[in-house]
Amino acid sequence: MSEESKKRILERVEESFTEETDLLTRLVRTKSIIGREQEAQKLYAESCHNLGLSVEMFTPDKNTIKAHPAYTPIDLDYIDRANVIAEYKGSGSGRSLILGGHIDVVSPEPTHQWTHDPWSGEVVGDRLYGRGAADMKAGLAANIYALETLFDLGLRPRGRVIIESTIEEELGGSGGVLACFMHGVTADGMLISEPSKEKIYVTHPGIRYFRVTVQGKTAHAAYSHTGINAIAKMAPIIKAIEALDIERAERLRYPLVEKQTGRPCNLSMGKMQAGDWVSTVAGWATLECRIGFVPGETRQGVEDEIKKTIREATNGDQWLKEYPPKLDWFGWDTDPWMEPTDSTLVKKLQVTGSKVYGAPLELTGASGGLDARFGHYFGVPSLSYGPTGANYHGVDEYVDLPSLMRVTKTLALFIADWCGV
Amino acid sequence: MSEESKKRILERVEESFTEETDLLTRLVRTKSIIGREQEAQKLYAESCHNLGLSVEMFTPDKNTIKAHPAYTPIDLDYIDRANVIAEYKGSGSGRSLILGGHIDVVSPEPTHQWTHDPWSGEVVGDRLYGRGAADMKAGLAANIYALETLFDLGLRPRGRVIIESTIEEELGGSGGVLACFMHGVTADGMLISEPSKEKIYVTHPGIRYFRVTVQGKTAHAAYSHTGINAIAKMAPIIKAIEALDIERAERLRYPLVEKQTGRPCNLSMGKMQAGDWVSTVAGWATLECRIGFVPGETRQGVEDEIKKTIREATNGDQWLKEYPPKLDWFGWDTDPWMEPTDSTLVKKLQVTGSKVYGAPLELTGASGGLDARFGHYFGVPSLSYGPTGANYHGVDEYVDLPSLMRVTKTLALFIADWCGV
Structure with a gap:
């Protein structure tokens, strides 16, 4: 031409x-x-x-x-x-x-x-x-x-x-x-x-979505001490996921992505829902997250890392020992x-x-x-x-x-x- | 008869x-x-x-x-x-x-x-x-x-x-x-x-409902470090409300209720909602709670206590200093x-x-x-x-x-x- x-x-x-x-x-x-x-x-x-x-x-x-x-x-x-x-x-x-x-x-x-x-x-x-x-x-x-x-x-x-x-x-x-x-x-x-x-x-990066579900025990809010609040049980998991995101960003390297975003990868909390009535102790809580991972990491490795993070965050909680948080992988799922x-x-x-x-x-x-x-x-x-x-x-x-x-x-x-x- | x-x-x-x-x-x-x-x-x-x-x-x-x-x-x-x-x-x-x-x-x-x-x-x-x-x-x-x-x-x-x-x-x-x-x-x-x-x-007891709303800043999950996650910002408030409930139950007395429930009063989290999409940083979070209070407490006093609790829980957070959590009182409202x-x-x-x-x-x-x-x-x-x-x-x-x-x-x-x- x-x-x-x-x-x-x-x-x-x-x-x-x-x-x-x-x-x-x-x-x-x-x-x-x-x-x-x-x-x-x-x-x-x-x-x-x-x-x-x-x-x-x-x-x-x-x-x-x-x-x-x-x-x-x-x-x-x-x-x-x-x-x-x-x-x-x-x-x-x-x-x-x-x-x-x-x-x-x-x-x-x-x-x-x-x-x-x-x-x-x-x-x-x-x-x-x-x-x-x-x-x-x-x-x-x-x-x-x-x-x-x-x-x-x-x-x-x-x-x-x-x-x-x-x-x-x-x-x-x-x-x-x-x-x-x-x-x-x-x-x-x-x-x-x-x-x-x-x-x-x-x-x-690889991308996966996951959902953490914590089960509590509902009760009338006036007897909240007889229930188990799933929102409160989720709080340490939120903190741990936040910390894992920062730790991964420091530990992992992915130059072609880093120069674009300033970050090798991201672990982000997108949506949380818990309970359905202000006057009932929240009997359940779900937290939906997206994790990006770098070449060299595997889908299974990432899954293990999230499992370990949740386990460590809830370690020592007697209720969660009996009713462990549930982890589901859904939606986006790519290497x-x-x-x-x-x-x-x-x-x-x-x-x-x-x-x-x-x-x-x-x-x-x-x-x-x-x-x-x-x-x-x-x-x-x-x-x-x-x-x-x-x-x-x-x-x-x-x-x-x-x-x-x-x-x-x-x-x-x-x-x-x-x-x- | x-x-x-x-x-x-x-x-x-x-x-x-x-x-x-x-x-x-x-x-x-x-x-x-x-x-x-x-x-x-x-x-x-x-x-x-x-x-x-x-x-x-x-x-x-x-x-x-x-x-x-x-x-x-x-x-x-x-x-x-x-x-x-x-x-x-x-x-x-x-x-x-x-x-x-x-x-x-x-x-x-x-x-x-x-x-x-x-x-x-x-x-x-x-x-x-x-x-x-x-x-x-x-x-x-x-x-x-x-x-x-x-x-x-x-x-x-x-x-x-x-x-x-x-x-x-x-x-x-x-x-x-x-x-x-x-x-x-x-x-x-x-x-x-x-x-x-x-x-x-x-x-x-007196009963009031309140809703705490935390504003974050949405961003694509792949750029989550450029957003502000409202779920993470809510976590310390959850912990503080949980702690306040325990502290109030120890501090306050209400014999006629205590003998019925074993507790003078209850502060309970019923519902939390945050974000609307797993792949977007949660840009907002709401937490709905019910507080019961004892004769001698006033509606205003209770309101001040919740305000103080939230303020102290988020003290030092630069984002929340600029965008303070919002507190609404709704629904049940009785002395x-x-x-x-x-x-x-x-x-x-x-x-x-x-x-x-x-x-x-x-x-x-x-x-x-x-x-x-x-x-x-x-x-x-x-x-x-x-x-x-x-x-x-x-x-x-x-x-x-x-x-x-x-x-x-x-x-x-x-x-x-x-x-x-």
Whole structure:
């Protein structure tokens, strides 16, 4: 491709960036909390259709995906929850490419802490705010506009390009990218435009969820001394998990992730529920946590560490000796993922980036799990690369719009380079 | 009344006890968790109607009861939630009497811990099991059968007798006994057949509910070190409340309650909720507690003590200094209650009891709040006296059936004595 073509691609992305931002705004305004993705998927499918792609709304089948070793248990059904698979067949021979992204977002609660309506897509300066703005509706918009840019300039990729918008990444992606791969979607490479601060994610930690359940003994609050309070029994476990998180962060090393997040791994408490009535001694308590672990650690090793921590925290408690805390592993359940850093896909994306950034894209690790990990099981080299933003899963999530423009430019150049035009 | 009549009353209660147990079973089998009392109320109203009483289904008006100083805020409306007020006009002059009880019960969760279905009314030996069996459907059955016993024997009370089945006692009774008093129901005395282990409750502690809310800062679990975990921030508060409960029980004295429960007062944690997603740092946590306090303590004093406890528990925490825990007082809100122990009502009930128990009924204190406290505001001497049972608000609640028979005998004799026959 000529330097002139490259220049026109970069200019064209800028020219259509208002439109791209408009699509992003509409995506943010269309709520798509995990499990209720359909309305946003329809909007995305329509955008793909308008681009001239052939669009399939693909509904996964739980029994099919359950059989796969990378399956993460997800307690939702698949009624009105389709993946969007949009295909451009390509004009001839050339490498094929999947441009992927997930449409689902996590709850914006506590919404009263937001200074911008989480469903507004409000723009202040360079920032577009909203739940999912960065994670990852910006990337989904970039995927469409990267391809549209080429089309606008009459550049028809030779290789096949598939744009995917998938569901339930936040729950592990079983019914999303995994299901699409099992459905037969494949290519010579996959890029997922997760918010990566414009670096290339080539690795992420192992991730597991677990739930600690402590049993107490209910009693009327007026006779609370005859009951056993599960909230009080949980307190030392909370302290021990908090301490283990700090100890692990000091003990373990994971350079590619550390340089991204400042931490090799995280052990986090997300949800606690206990008792159901103020005037009854809490008879049960559950605590749900997420643990990230580093290459070299095993799923079993992590499990043993949590068991030991709980055992030591409750050591000497006569009640808990008789009724030991229960430990369940649920939801996200993945080993650490690493893509070879010298693959053609990595090298080509790094070099393409230098056209936009003036230097090759940096390789780094994500601290969260990525849909890109599924590529490994299907022989599809896969990476994540996307815009800069902040407060993913938090209050006042936003995406940096100039970074989104740079990402769109890079993706457009990359499609042209990878697939040929 | 002749000794012969008294003897016949005692015998008649025994003869109809199978029927009484049957009514109790049907009441237990009719779920009446607070807020959904109507079906059980209809059953109770029907039983009163069958007894020949004139029955009113009285629906309280929130604005009316809100104005009363004894009002405890309750966050439920009054659609399909009537009180049953059943009246026997009396055959002539004589003292009037209200026989009261509440139909609402608390949640039976965790039901899997029960060894008897909480809605079965299963009888094993002397025990009838079920949520509400003791607290207080047994008392409600006793009230009906005490009056029925007299009717069966052709003994018509001279004074007016009102049988009440009220709602939401477990939430403070605003829409129940308070509303009925404000509706104009009155009498020369009121007995409420709460499970009192066959003693007479003449006092109960002050009771307040409070909610501690801790604010954290959400973040994706993979960046948990950039968030503030509200669960972890709550842990020292849990420990401090647990310690305060023990300290108060040692420091304070309340003989009438202590001899009943072994404790002068209780501070109990009932419910905790925090965060809403395992993979997001918990951004908030709430802890709901109930504090009982003794005569001599004030509502304000108790409030100050909780404030101080939380302040000291979180002292030195920089985040909580900036975002201090929030303290809300809600629901039950009553000062300690004491009925004069030398009133005619107390004396007469004590003496009546000796016909059944061979000794005057013992005076004691309840550790929980009682609807009887409202009588004070309307010039109606009020007491609680009822059967023996265990595990109120807990797992495997039951009522002791022989105690229910003794209570029914005592109530029947008392109606005859108090109202005249």
